Amino acid sequence: MSENNSLIGQTLRQHYKIVEQLGCGGGFGETYIAEDIDIPENPKPQRVVKRLKPTIKYQQVQRLFEQEGQILNRLSRYDKIPTLYAYFEHNQEFYLVQELIIGHDLTTEMSQPWSEAKVLNFLSEILEVLAFVHQNGVIHRDIKPGNIMRRDRDQKLMLIDFGAVKEVSNIVVNSQGKSSSTIAVGTPGYMPVEQAQGRPQFASDIYAVGITAIQALTGVTPRNFIQDELGEIDLQKLAPNISEKLANFLTKMVMVNWRQRYSDAAVALRGLQGNIEPISGILNWILLKITIGLICQYKNCDFSIFQNCLQLFVDRLQQNSNSVNYEFYKTVSMSLLKAQEKIAIEYRNQIGGSFPTIVQYSPFHSEQKRENLGWVNRKISQLRSELKKSIKQNILEVFQKILVVC
Structure with missing residues (x-):
């Protein structure tokens, strides 16, 4: 220019x-x-x-x-x-x-592979936005890491650069005087076959989200994805340690034939929340039970030892979205003794039952889901700060009462 x-x-x-x-x-x-x-x-x-x-x-x-x-x-x-x-x-x-969105696009977050937990959170959040878009009869047509921004002020994902507007720049007139687009709108690697042929579907956006999720999970760019003999993405070779449920979900998102994918974002969101246990809901109960497990384990020790162990746990929990596998929390939770559940109830009572109620989430409970996850995150941050100050007195009193019960 x-x-x-x-x-x-x-x-x-x-x-x-x-x-x-x-x-x-x-x-x-x-x-x-x-x-x-x-x-x-x-x-x-x-x-x-x-x-x-x-x-x-x-x-x-x-x-x-x-x-x-x-x-x-x-x-x-x-x-x-x-x-x-x-x-x-x-x-x-x-x-x-x-x-003007103050933040960064997701390409800056993909230098290292994401944990399944972070990928699941990404899928849940972006599909919710895309469901609104599809419900308004619009196909985005250019979903990719560079067109998804994380807003600094609240860390929410923003969907930008809709492909429909770009089509305005590519219009030509044929010999019959009718308008058509000179090129398919989209980005190679994230654009499925039907879209490249000028026939985009709602399922074309589903494909792009799935490709983005696989890239985040594996750290591999789409041009280097492994394909099987039928031309389908071979997720088991790309991510051999992926859970079966997530593998099945992503595989359906990126099928070559658009009719075999989820038909739109609302359908995909229901599939996600129906097949994969919501992390934000179970995290509440896991945090509670593992904390009680640590209390039981160290009830006869110097309290500073318990404090250090709890600090270590909080540190690991805060890394959940980056490095700790979701299955780890589920396994540890289920392995705790049945007796600890009684103490957990006492723990809830002592803090006034302030843990939010765990519900079976659906696409229509998205706000409740966000509130619950936000509460847990705030509680973790609050607890971390208190532990750094040797635990504020009111928290200490709660723990001491439970130690007596133990």
Whole structure:
């Protein structure tokens, strides 16, 4: 792009002052950061401005851009999709103005393979967002690690860069005067066969999510995936230690024939939550029982020994999303003595029953699931802080009472 064609320093619609160029999106155009000078705040809030440059200017392109703008505006009301502030035409080019997400995309997190626990959490969260997209009749068409951002302020996943808008830049007119796209929208490796052939389905997005999950789990990029003699991804060779349930789920997501995949994100989400025990729910009970196990084990020892062991456990628990296998917690939990369950009940009573109730989650309990997991995470962080200060007095009193019961 020539310097004379740069938008830096210009103000669009007397509203958005371009201050920085983020990158060039090929046929899509360019992406910039702009200050919203119409907002009476200092510093001025920043927005992302995307400049679309169609290869041919004609009425059909304008109409398609208007339609896609309306779709993005509707989708952006969802908290995990960037807000669309404006879409307009200027000097025979098209512009989108969107929320600037402060965070990082998932490519930065994939330098090392993820644990199954982290992959499961990723699948649950991104499929929930995608279910909303599909329920609005929209196919994303370009899901990949670079188009999934983790927002800094709350660590939530954000789905960005919908492929439908990119199609506006690739429209041409055939000899009969009808519009068509010059290239398939998507990214090789994450784009299934039917999408590459110009026939995307909701199941095409499912494929892309599955590919992303396998990449996260294995640390292998899609171009290096092992395939069997039928051209299907050989997950057992890529991830020989994967649990059977997760392997079955991912295998169905990435079948070559789109009709053999989950039909849309809502169906996939039900499959995930029906076949794999929710980590956030069982983590509550496991944390409780292992803590009681440590109390029982060290009840006759110096309390500092118990404190150190509990600290060690909390450290390992905090690493759950990165390195500790989910099956470890389940195995340890089930191996605890039956007698400890009675003490666990006493433990619950002593702390006022503040552990949230464990429910059988479904796609319609997603908010309750997030609240429960958030509570456990906060409790772990709180406990860690207290242990570093030799355990605050009120926690110590609870433990001492249980030690008496033991």
